[in-house]
Amino acid sequence: MVAIGVLFGLASGAVAYFIPWLPDSASEEAKTIDAVYWMVAIICAIIFALVAAVSIYAGWRFRAAPDDEEDGAPIHGHTGIEITWTAIPAALVTAMSVFSGLALADIEDIPDKHRTIQVTAQQFAWSFTYEDLDRTTGELVLKEDEPVELLLNAKDVIHAFWVPEFRMKQDAVPGIETKVVVTPTKPGTYDVICTELCGLGHAVMRARARVLPAAEYEAWLAGEPGGGGGGEATGGGGGEADGKAIFTSAEPSACSTCHTLADAGSTVEIGPNLDNVLEGKDEDFIRESIVDPDAEIAEGFQPGVMPKDYGDRLSDEELDTLVKYLLEATGG
Ligand code: CUA
Numbered sequence: 001m002v003a004i005g006v007l008f009g010l011a012s013g014a015v016a017y018f019i020p021w022l023p024d025s026a027s028e029e030a031k032t033i034d035a036v037y038w039m040v041a042i043i044c045a046i047i048f049a050l051v052a053a054v055s056i057y058a059g060w061r062f063r064a065a066p067d068d069e070e071d072g073a074p075i076h077g078h079t080g081i082e083i084t085w086t087a088i089p090a091a092l093v094t095a096m097s098v099f100s101g102l103a104l105a106d107i108e109d110i111p112d113k114h115r116t117i118q119v120t121a122q123q124f125a126w127s128f129t130y131e132d133l134d135r136t137t138g139e140l141v142l143k144e145d146e147p148v149e150l151l152l153n154a155k156d157v158i159h160a161f162w163v164p165e166f167r168m169k170q171d172a173v174p175g176i177e178t179k180v181v182v183t184p185t186k187p188g189t190y191d192v193i194c195t196e197l198c199g200l201g202h203a204v205m206r207a208r209a210r211v212l213p214a215a216e217y218e219a220w221l222a223g224e225p226g227g228g229g230g231g232e233a234t235g236g237g238g239g240e241a242d243g244k245a246i247f248t249s250a251e252p253s254a255c256s257t258c259h260t261l262a263d264a265g266s267t268v269e270i271g272p273n274l275d276n277v278l279e280g281k282d283e284d285f286i287r288e289s290i291v292d293p294d295a296e297i298a299e300g301f302q303p304g305v306m307p308k309d310y311g312d313r314l315s316d317e318e319l320d321t322l323v324k325y326l327l328e329a330t331g332g
Pocket of ligand 1 (some may be wrong): 121122123124158159160194195196198199202203205241292
């Protein structure tokens with residue numbers, strides 16, 4: 001029995017150890033969450049080995065002979081074993097709760113000195129507003145080793161914010177503000193994923209999170225996009241914007257978070273590639289595609305994904321500028 005138990009223990013240990021189950025770990029919080037995960041996984045592996053050993057041994061050792069028609073011995077309870085199989089799981093579950101509780105307190109705790117970013121979710125895009133910078137972007141830009149508090153809001157239905165490499169996941173709910181604390185530790189580009197079924201475009205509701213080393217972050221603060229493609233914008237600045245700026249800015253349009261357009265340097269392919277679908281089209285078609293996106297659907301795409309409120313979000317002037325820009329950029 002001991003041999004079977006050791007065998008199963010080693011087998012599940014090998015499966016756990018040699019297969020990379022978790023995504024990259026890129027935040028302070030990820031370490032804590034992974035520690036809880038592995039603690040629970042180890043407890044499960046031990047229990048699995050124990051149960052497998054007892055069941056396989058009992059199945060083999062106490063199997064009835066083919067001609068044995070006798071009933072088994074009538075056994076009514078065993079106080080010692082019952083106390084054992086109640087006490088051990090109770091102790092394990094309590095240990096897991098305490099460990100998880102401490103981990104939760106740890107990852108939700110944020111130092112006084114941190115940055116606060118407003119995260120807005122809507123069908124089907126993310127936008128990020130840096131409170132102290134008066135800047136809104138379509139991608140989340142973070143500084144390595146700087147704790148940030150992300151305050152989540154939703155404009156329409158429930159969405160959920162998740163960056164697998166940061167581990168932290170939280171719902172964005174209309175009408176209330178939820179929060180996520182993250183201290184990114186590894187420069188790189190990660191996916192921001194919506195993990196709450198929020199409509200037709202749920203599967204494509206993604207953005208990028210870019211973690212920059214301190215020096216590059218300072219450069220980004222100073223206004224250089226620092227190698228990022230789309231989503232750069234100044235928030236609420238007013239004034240006269242050119243068409244490309246409207247196309248790439250997070251508010252009010254955020255076109256570049258979904259569409260490829262060579263002229264604007266965007267390469268995202270969530271929605272139709274504008275270099276293809278707008279090629280040779282006239283002004284009226286482009287205008288209609290923006291204000292009434294379901295009027296004509298590009299091949300391979302579904303209606304109801306692109307928001308229908310761009311006619312309201314953009315002022316008449318902005319809409320005209322955007323249409324004119326798209327007309328020129330796609331050679332219409
Ligand atoms: Cu937003 Cu799913």
